[in-house]
Amino acid sequence: MGQAPEQEHPKKAFGWAARDSSGVLSPIHFSRRATGEKDVAFKVMYCGICHSDLHMLKNDWGSSIYPLIPGHEIVGVVTEVGSKVEKFKVGDKVGVGCMVGSCRSCDNCASNLESYCLKIILTYGATYYDGTITYGGYSDTMVAEEHFVVRIPDSMPLDASAPLLCAGITVYSPLKFFGLDKPGMHVGIVGLGGLGHVAVKFAKAMGAKVTVISTSPNKKKEAMERLGADSFLVSRNEDEMKAAVSTMDGIIDTVSAVHPLMPLIELLKTDGKLVLVGVPDKPIELSIFPLVKGRKAVGGSCIGGMKETQDMIDFAAKHNITADIEVIPMDYVNTAMERLAKADVRYRFVIDIGKTLNSAS
Numbered sequence: 397m398g399q400a401p402e403q404e405h406p407k408k409a410f411g412w413a414a415r416d417s418s419g420v421l422s423p424i425h426f427s428r429r430a431t432g433e434k435d436v437a438f439k440v441m442y443c444g445i446c447h448s449d450l451h452m453l454k455n456d457w458g459s460s461i462y463p464l465i466p467g468h469e470i471v472g473v474v475t476e477v478g479s480k481v482e483k484f485k486v487g488d489k490v491g492v493g494c495m496v497g498s499c500r501s502c503d504n505c506a507s508n509l510e511s512y513c514l515k516i517i518l519t520y521g522a523t524y525y526d527g528t529i530t531y532g533g534y535s536d537t538m539v540a541e542e543h544f545v546v547r548i549p550d551s552m553p554l555d556a557s558a559p560l561l562c563a564g565i566t567v568y569s570p571l572k573f574f575g576l577d578k579p580g581m582h583v584g585i586v587g588l589g590g591l592g593h594v595a596v597k598f599a600k601a602m603g604a605k606v607t608v609i610s611t612s613p614n615k616k617k618e619a620m621e622r623l624g625a626d627s628f629l630v631s632r633n634e635d636e637m638k639a640a641v642s643t644m645d646g647i648i649d650t651v652s653a654v655h656p657l658m659p660l661i662e663l664l665k666t667d668g669k670l671v672l673v674g675v676p677d678k679p680i681e682l683s684i685f686p687l688v689k690g691r692k693a694v695g696g697s698c699i700g701g702m703k704e705t706q707d708m709i710d711f712a713a714k715h716n717i718t719a720d721i722e723v724i725p726m727d728y729v730n731t732a733m734e735r736l737a738k739a740d741v742r743y744r745f746v747i748d749i750g751k752t753l754n755s756a757s
């Protein structure tokens with residue numbers, strides 16, 4: 397067990413940051429806190445690029461603090477553990493997702509729902525307990541309290557597992573909570589991007605019948621043949637949409653921009669649920685009649701708690717679920733962001749931090 401002596405001084409770290417809402421990333425030297433007694437420190441090997449990183453880089457939600465080092469799909473290998481760490485040792489494969497802190501005492505935290513804690517501390521761009529700003533995984537090292545670290549099973553590839561830490565849990569959690577995880581359920585997945593493509597895989601593994609709803613007809617073949625969807629609806633094709641009215645038990649909507657909800661609500665059966673996980677920067681119009689007529693619900697969902705995140709990883713390992721990724725070098729990140737904005741990625745960029753981030757760049 398690599399027991400670390402308590403250290404007073406922060407540690408040097410290196411990463412890539414945006415300095416303003418242009419969102420352009422460039423190298424930055426910064427520091428991380430010394431490994432505390434409940435902390436796990438690790439060398440970052442890979443970090444996925446979530447669309448939330450792009451929203452945050454551009455200050456779409458008005459909450460960004462610069463310099464901003466994004467990244468919340470972080471995986472790596474443990475280099476140091478604090479004296480009170482129980483679950484991890486040096487050399488373990490681990491990951492950190494969207495949060496690195498919560499109050500640990502409210503009702504949400506007591507129910508393993510840390511992502512709904514009012515005092516949640518996000519992995520980057522948030523203020524930590526000690527007053528410092530949190531920095532994400534586009535960097536060489538990471539440190540987080542043990543409670544917010546998950547174990548990546550040895551059987552899983554580190555690069556393609558990284559996106560599960562945000563994209564994976566964000567779709568797994570509502571599938572379970574809204575009861576869409578049962579064989580025979582008909583589940584619609586809207587938006588076939590990073591979240592959407594893993595949602596198809598999880599819903600299929602849970603036994604549901606899965607229909608992808610997308611604006612791009614050219615994604616039909618791969619959705620069905622590669623990802624295993626049962627059917628595909630082109631949302632701009634009125635005939636196809638009409639034929640599917642009142643057929644779905646639930647829909648997970650991962651779209652990152654403002655889009656019409658009414659056609660999706662029409663697809664739901666009585667008591668169906670439309671769950672929004674995509675977070676557009678502007679409000680979306682909602683008419684009430686279609687909800688009232690079918691006792692339908694529109695809801696939201698935010699990542700998932702730490703226990704459920706570990707359950708999701710273990711479920712993914714059991715069912716061989718990983719993300720379909722394009723691995724890129726660190727200095728490609730700005731181009732990757734431009735491509736992500738145009739939905740030009742199948743389906744998740746993952747930065748090879750371990751091999752391509754070096755402070756000489």
Ligand SMILES: NC(=O)c1ccc[n+]([C@@H]2O[C@H](COP(=O)([O-])OP(=O)(O)OC[C@H]3O[C@@H](n4cnc5c(N)ncnc54)[C@H](O)[C@@H]3O)[C@@H](O)[C@H]2O)c1
Nearest residue numbers: 447448587588589590591651652653673674675698699739
């Ligand atoms: N709720 C949460 O906890 C949570 C967690 C992670 C990400 N998110 C949010 O989910 C959204 C999706 O993230 P992602 O990483 O999967 O993004 P992504 O860019 O990989 O996928 C988004 C998909 O939406 C589609 N899309 C974009 N604009 C559209 C439009 N106007 N109409 C129809 N389809 C459109 C794109 O083609 C793409 O397939 C983002 O808003 C992100 O911030 C939320």
Ligand SMILES: [Zn+2]
Nearest residue numbers: 446448562563
């Ligand atoms: Zn994310």
Ligand SMILES: [Zn+2]
Nearest residue numbers: 499502505513
């Ligand atoms: Zn709490």
